[in-house]
Amino acid sequence: TELVGRDKGWQGKKVLISAGPTQEAIDPVRYISNYSSGKMGISLAEACYMLGADVSLVLGPTALKPKFSGIKCIPVLSAYEMEQACHQEFLDADLTIMAAAVADYRPWQIAPEKIKKKEEEWVIHLEKTNDILASLGKQKKSNQYVVGFALETENEEAHALEKLQNKHLDAIVLNSLKVPGAGFGTSTNQVQVYSAKGERHLLSLKSKSQIAEELVDLLQKWI
Ligand code: CTP
Ligand code: CA
Numbered sequence: 001t002e003l004v005g006r007d008k009g010w011q012g013k014k015v016l017i018s019a020g021p022t023q024e025a026i027d028p029v030r031y032i033s034n035y036s037s038g039k040m041g042i043s044l045a046e047a048c049y050m051l052g053a054d055v056s057l058v059l060g061p062t063a064l065k066p067k068f069s070g071i072k073c074i075p076v077l078s079a080y081e082m083e084q085a086c087h088q089e090f091l092d093a094d095l096t097i098m099a100a101a102v103a104d105y106r107p108w109q110i111a112p113e114k115i116k117k118k119e120e121e122w123v124i125h126l127e128k129t130n131d132i133l134a135s136l137g138k139q140k141k142s143n144q145y146v147v148g149f150a151l152e153t154e155n156e157e158a159h160a161l162e163k164l165q166n167k168h169l170d171a172i173v174l175n176s177l178k179v180p181g182a183g184f185g186t187s188t189n190q191v192q193v194y195s196a197k198g199e200r201h202l203l204s205l206k207s208k209s210q211i212a213e214e215l216v217d218l219l220q221k222w223i
Contacts, residue, residue, distance in 0.1 A: 009220065010053035016093040017045045018086055018132070020060030022079045024106035026124060027115045034101050035184040038062035040149075041099030043212035045071050048095070051216060056089040058082055060100055079103045079129040086132050095223065096140075097147045098133040099173075105129065137168035145223050147171045153178070157192070164194055171195040171222060173215065181205055191215070195222050 019041020023031040042064055045057040049071050056072045059065070060082060066073060074089070076082045079102050090096060105126035115122075133148045140146050148169045150160040160174040174192040181188045182205060190205040193215065201218055203211050 006049070007051045010048065010051035013051075013053045013094045014092050015045075015048040015053045015055045016058070016086065016089045016096040017041050017048065017055065018058040018060075018082060018098050018100035018102075019045065020062040020064075021101045022060045022082055022103045023077045024079065024103045024129075025110045026107050027111035027113065029114050032103060032105075032107065032124075032126075033061075034103065036060070036062070036101035037185050038064050038100075039187070039208050040189060040212065041097070042066050043209045044097055044099060044216065046209070047212040047216040051220075053095075056093070058085045058089065058100070079106060079132070083130055083132045083135075086136065090136050090139075090144075093144065095145045095147070095219065096136060097149075098136070099149050100132075101151070102132060103129055131167070133169070134167040140168070145170045145219070147173065147219065150174045151177065157194075160192070161194060164196060169196065171199075171219065179205060193218060197222075 020038030021034045021036040023033045025031050045055050045066050049055045049068050058074045058076055061077055074085045076085050106129055108125045108127040137146050146169050148167055150163050150172050152159045156174055160172050164172040172194050176190045177183045179190045182190045187207055188205055189208050189211045191203050193201045203214050
């Protein structure tokens with residue numbers, strides 16, 4: 001069974017992981033979303049589960065799912081639903097990893113009926129979503145460890161370090177979009193990890209499940 005081979009290193013530890021994209025409804029038949037597959041976050045959930053942790057996975061809409069039924073999976077659609085679920089699970093979480101690609105903006109109103117095509121152009125009015133990670137970072141207690149992800153296309157390191165500080169995180173994982181084979185929809189990734197204490201570590205290009213295992217190993221040392 002899936003219990004066989006499970007480590008005891010993180011037994012009794014509660015881990016919250018968010019993964020996947022969010023969908024922001026425009027009308028009953030349309031939404032705004034992004035290319036996230038959820039693979040990195042799901043792999044992290046599996047790696048933490050294998051260390052014996054109690055894992056809650058808040059998962060946006062994706063075809064993928066974790067391979068262990070012992071992982072508590074909470075499916076959500078919108079950024080708002082993800083926010084509610086994350087705040088709930090955060091209460092007793094020792095470690096939180098926000099790997100989800102949360103929409104930064106959503107339509108400011110959801111049309112109750114399908115919007116019909118009329119004009120040649122259509123402008124959709126968007127409003128900002130709440131930054132879930134920033135709000136968790138702000139309210140975290142000293143015994144809670146919070147990890148964010150950063151997706152950048154320029155000034156990667158400076159922007160990641162800014163997010164680490166501004167969101168009051170303990171560590172941040174910088175995705176390398178520019179490395180061939182890394183990023184959205186791929187099965188491999190390369191990341192750079194920074195901690196608030198000034199530690200840093202490069203995980204060079206390998207499968208997302210391998211990255212997840214090594215990242216969790218690293219966090220075990222840093223926490
Ligand atoms: N995040 C979040 N809630 C949001 C937006 C982002 O919790 N509304 C989290 C993501 O899960 C990720 C981290 O914030 O862990 C950084 O996401 P990223 O998109 O790289 O940065 P943003 O702060 O959204 O800034 P920008 O997109 O402008 O770079
Ligand atoms: Ca963003």
